[in-house]
Amino acid sequence: MNISQTPDELYLLNTISRWRNLLNKDYSYEEAHSLHARDYISFLNPIFLSAFKNLSSINNFNFVQSRDGVIDLVKFFTKNPIPHGLLTKILINHRYRHIVPTAWINNIQFYEETFNTEGRSSKIKNFIYSSPFISTDIDISEIEKIRAESNIESLYICGDCSSLNLRFFHERISKIESIFNIKSSYIDAEQLQSFTLPNSILFEDKSSSLFYSKSYATWRLATNGIRPYNYSDSESGQIQETPNSFIKLITLDSLPKSNDKLYEWIRASAQKLSLDDLFADLENSNNFYMPVKPQIISLAQSIVENENLFYL
Secondary structure: OOOOOOHHHHHHHHOHHHHOOOOOOOOOHHHHHHHHHOOOOOOOOEEOHHHOOOHHHHOOOOEEEEOEOHHHHHHHHHHOOOOOOOOOEEEEEHHHHHHOOHHHHHHEEEEEEEEOOOOOOOOOOEEEEEEOOOOOOOOHHHHHHHHHHOOOOEEEEEEOOOOOOHHHHHHHHHHHHHHHOOOEEEOOHHHHOOOOOOOEEEEEOHHHHHOEOOOHHHHHHHHOOOEEOOOEEOOOOOEEOOOOEEEEEEOOOOOOOOHHHHHHHHHHHHOOOOHHHHHHHHHOOOOOOOOOOHHHHHHHHHHHOOOOOOOO
């Protein structure tokens, strides 16, 4: 795949606020996702697919890197089951290969994120937790594994702590502080720009993938030399995304037919309730305070666990 950004594509990314298509005019995507959804410029053309009004608008780019999480990708593919007239290649993290319809195989380039560890100490002293915008489950077992394998001296928090999420933010941070028995420090958006503390690792909960695949906070810290926990070690010949991180292209000749069962299930469910209600339930599936249908919880958990088992 030839990745070469044109001047027109760079201009479009720089003027995204003028043409972004917010799906709900009463609820700003940026306000909801806070720091994670902030726009940034990269030659990979990173963008939320929900920014495009239709498929033909995407053809303004030769390729784009989807920043969408599971919910928005499922919405996108539900709205566009077939890539009619689409010439653009869409880069999607391989973690989401189980929700891409088989009809889209020729328009998708999967990739894996990697990080350059050459010359860096393997000793981790500083733990940075990226707080998602909603009350998602905490990967306590993974965090405890890091604590057991490392000598963590400092705990930092970045991400969302907006008024929409404040109570859950404090509950989440209290749990993490109890794991390490360390009081945390918050890294705000301004401090994030210059945060380069050596021997640090950035941790994102697995369930955050419901809402985004490319967080601004993660991109910024990777640019600064902070390794995200879920990035593999880089190898020669990979495509550089930041001064320290890369993407490894993954080619799949086909996708399993089971992927299409997700959308068969959604179409069947849509006959009983509106798609807006269906996706609203999916967005609330990890919120203990919201009444959510059991099958929606199963759907969300199956997607996060990379298994399409909800329809069995």
